[in-house]
Amino acid sequence: MQGCLEEDFAALRKLRDASGALKEYFGDCEDPREWKDGDGDKVVRVADGRVTKLILKSCTSLTALPDAIGELKALTKLDLIWCKSLAALPDAIGGL
DSSP: OHHHHHHHHHHHHHHHHTOHHHHHHHOSOSOGGGOBOTTSOBOEEEETTEEEEEEOTTOTTOOBOOGGGGGOTTOOEEEOTTOTTOOBOOGGGGGO
C-alpha cells in the first residue's frame, strides 16, 4: 500500500509542477498531505493508502488541468468548484 501512496504523491507533485496556477495554489511543500487551499483547508484526502480526493476549489487562475491528473487512479472526487477560468479537461481524466 505504501508504494501506491508514494506513486500518488509523485503524480500530485507532477500535476502541481505542470501548471503555474497549481504551483501557486499548492505552494512548495513536498508533502501533499500538507497542501492547503486559501482558506487553510487541506486539499488532498487519502483513504486505504491511496489519494481519493483532490479539492481545487477557487483555483481561479487554473485554465486547464494537466494530463498528470490521469495518474491518480484511485481518485473518486475532484472538486473544481469556483475554478472560473478552467476551460479544458485533459483526455487523461477519462482514465480515473
